Amino acid sequence: MMIQIGSIVKVLYPKYVCEARGIVEAPEDIPGRWIIRLVNNPLHDSEEPLFLSLSESEIEVIFL
Secondary structure (H helix, E strand, O other), X not given: OOOOOOOEEEEOOXXXXXXXXXXXXXXXXXXXXXXXXXXXXXXXXXOOOOEEEEEHHHEEEEEO
């Protein structure tokens, strides 16, 4: 599936957030990279949202 803003994705890499679900927030300035906001922050001591910059090979679209 094609990645687009608002898509729900599963993180494949890095390992510390592998299998986490996120929402595509914006494309990066670098082609093929996206800003992903994780639905649940895996760092349990933080209430802040976790944003990652991931390449298309590091995520899998599960819902457009």
